[in-house]
Amino acid sequence: MANLEKGNPKLINAWAFYDWANSVYSLVIATAVFPIYYESITGENGGIVHFLGTEFHNSTLLSYSLSFSFLIVAFISPILSAIADYTGNKKRFMQFFCYLGSLSVMSLFFFTGVENLWIGIVFTILASIGFWGSFVFYNSYLPEIAHSEQQDRVSAKGFMYGYTGSVLLLAFNLIMVMKPELFGITDAGLPARISFLMVGLWWMGFAQVTFYHLPNNIFHKKPEKDFIFKGFKELREVLKALKSLTSLKQFLTAFFMYSVGVQTIILLLGIYVKKELGIETSKLIIIILLIQIVAILGAFLFSRISDRLGNIKTLKITIAIWGIVCLAIYFTDAKSEFIDLQVYLLGAGIGMVLGATQSLSRSTYSKLLPVTDDHATYFSFYDVTEKIAIVLGTFIFGFVGAISDSLKNSIFILAIFFLLGYIVLSFMKKVKINSIK
Numbered sequence: 001m002a003n004l005e006k007g008n009p010k011l012i013n014a015w016a017f018y019d020w021a022n023s024v025y026s027l028v029i030a031t032a033v034f035p036i037y038y039e040s041i042t043g044e045n046g047g048i049v050h051f052l053g054t055e056f057h058n059s060t061l062l063s064y065s066l067s068f069s070f071l072i073v074a075f076i077s078p079i080l081s082a083i084a085d086y087t088g089n090k091k092r093f094m095q096f097f098c099y100l101g102s103l104s105v106m107s108l109f110f111f112t113g114v115e116n117l118w119i120g121i122v123f124t125i126l127a128s129i130g131f132w133g134s135f136v137f138y139n140s141y142l143p144e145i146a147h148s149e150q151q152d153r154v155s156a157k158g159f160m161y162g163y164t165g166s167v168l169l170l171a172f173n174l175i176m177v178m179k180p181e182l183f184g185i186t187d188a189g190l191p192a193r194i195s196f197l198m199v200g201l202w203w204m205g206f207a208q209v210t211f212y213h214l215p216n217n218i219f220h221k222k223p224e225k226d227f228i229f230k231g232f233k234e235l236r237e238v239l240k241a242l243k244s245l246t247s248l249k250q251f252l253t254a255f256f257m258y259s260v261g262v263q264t265i266i267l268l269l270g271i272y273v274k275k276e277l278g279i280e281t282s283k284l285i286i287i288i289l290l291i292q293i294v295a296i297l298g299a300f301l302f303s304r305i306s307d308r309l310g311n312i313k314t315l316k317i318t319i320a321i322w323g324i325v326c327l328a329i330y331f332t333d334a335k336s337e338f339i340d341l342q343v344y345l346l347g348a349g350i351g352m353v354l355g356a357t358q359s360l361s362r363s364t365y366s367k368l369l370p371v372t373d374d375h376a377t378y379f380s381f382y383d384v385t386e387k388i389a390i391v392l393g394t395f396i397f398g399f400v401g402a403i404s405d406s407l408k409n410s411i412f413i414l415a416i417f418f419l420l421g422y423i424v425l426s427f428m429k430k431v432k433i434n435s436i437k
Contacts, residue, residue, distance in 0.1 A: 101130020294351030
């Protein structure tokens, strides 16, 4: 098949379609069905489970497992990205992580109880590594498939595809979980396990559209045999260049600050509204769906606003809204007679800026890159920044909640991180648009 030119709508749609393929993992596995299933089969004995000869609380073990996967990705992604850039084999690395993640998700089908807890934990870790590992290479294609003036809308399109696809599959999965009799299922745990199979197949299957159209070795690299050593040399060169790129360093600093807030809220909002606000599971699922649906509108709307105001100003608006939402969550009283309505409004507020912040962050970073053919290596630092922010944010959330005996204080701390991100962005000059020749 002939290679599609940069900016070609078919190439852009194929790239964005990977979000459609893999976002079902982040919604069904990381956020909705798997956490509920995991809690249901490990919740006996006060939630105390044993793993590797050590006693854990079930939620603590799951949290540690995810944090471990983030650290693994943060460690390996710069190294593998540099090798991928040197060899020109970026698509092969993306495919490897895609298949690792999708097959690991499908393996969760065999996680049936505490007697095989290791299956749930090991494949949760591997699925997370596969998901986040593939995203490093996926993101790095953005400056190669879209011109600078297209990148805000293209990045937003990816997230819009992702939210749409994941909502569709989650809706079907929830019907199967809540009404198993409609499918002739009598085993209470089977619908959730079938959902894990469906997520893996969806992810792997739809990814083929992306893999079919994405180019490999776009810069026609001809690597020598000692590609591992040369990959490390490539990484060292990018690190050296990064030190002199003031705007890029400033943006990564701001991105780190507000990502502590964004990613922690994404991962732990469910725990907060259940424990602190007393929202039941069925309503929590409605909130999750609401966030995803509104996020489609938000990603579209703010990509258009950025055309008029520029990336930095638009990002500052979304971060300001995040801070306001955090304070609104902090002051929300669980005893209010309008608590359900208040939480739904908060969910809509989060959704409006969730996709916008994520898509604009990706395209802004892409525009700040120098003219280079080392996109995977540069984007690995973007990914590392986000992963470290996740580890720090989730730790702070749990630590502050533990010492103060209130998750409300954790939310207030997150609002401070949004403020810091806003301040750092305020010192940035107008984004200079770069392009690949």
